[in-house]
Amino acid sequence: QQQVKQSPQSLIVQKGGIPIINCAYENTAFDYFPWYQQFPGKGPALLIAIRPDVSEKKEGRFTISFNKSAKQFSLHIMDSQPGDSATYFCAASPPVGTSGSRLTFGEGTQLTVNP
């Protein structure tokens, strides 16, 4: 019930390509869906987040698409650059005040963007 399943585990694209990372969840009580970016040896940093009342959110080259009925959401990176090479985690959170409001993370996707 608390799982967030993320795919693929790893992804290699050429510069300028559009990598897509997918996540699926089961708990319909989740109401906040962030994506984190992690560079080697660093802590994850919030990249972009979405709530289930919208189907898409864009911030710069990063877009989240959200499908509430399918319980799925995805991250698209437009015009990917070698500097985007990192590990990406999707996550989901229940409402504030529920079970410490702790995030459930996906297993992560290691993205490599070749020059």
Added chain:
Amino acid sequence: SQTIHQWPATLVQPVGSPLSLECTVEGTSNPNLYWYRQAAGRGLQLLFYSVGIGQISSEVPQNLSASRPQDRQFILSSKKLLLSDSGFYLCAWRGPGVPGELFFGEGSRLTVL
């Protein structure tokens, strides 16, 4: 602005030795605090979280313990380290009443030999 500090950044310890990792948050009050562990090439495993001083919730039974002696201080400890305790430990905080948005520290890499 809020900042989170975590230390030490790197630690090499023998099996059976004690451990203390410390995390402090500045610029906020009454944060929710979290300890995560990340094995090499793997995801983030929540170990402990705290919603207030002295309040600790454990997610995974293990060789570790956590304490929160002050509002913005979170400590991860072990009395006797195991080889399996090796990993990248991350402290994180979230503002009270703010959903989902975690802010992570830089991490502490622990190698148990």
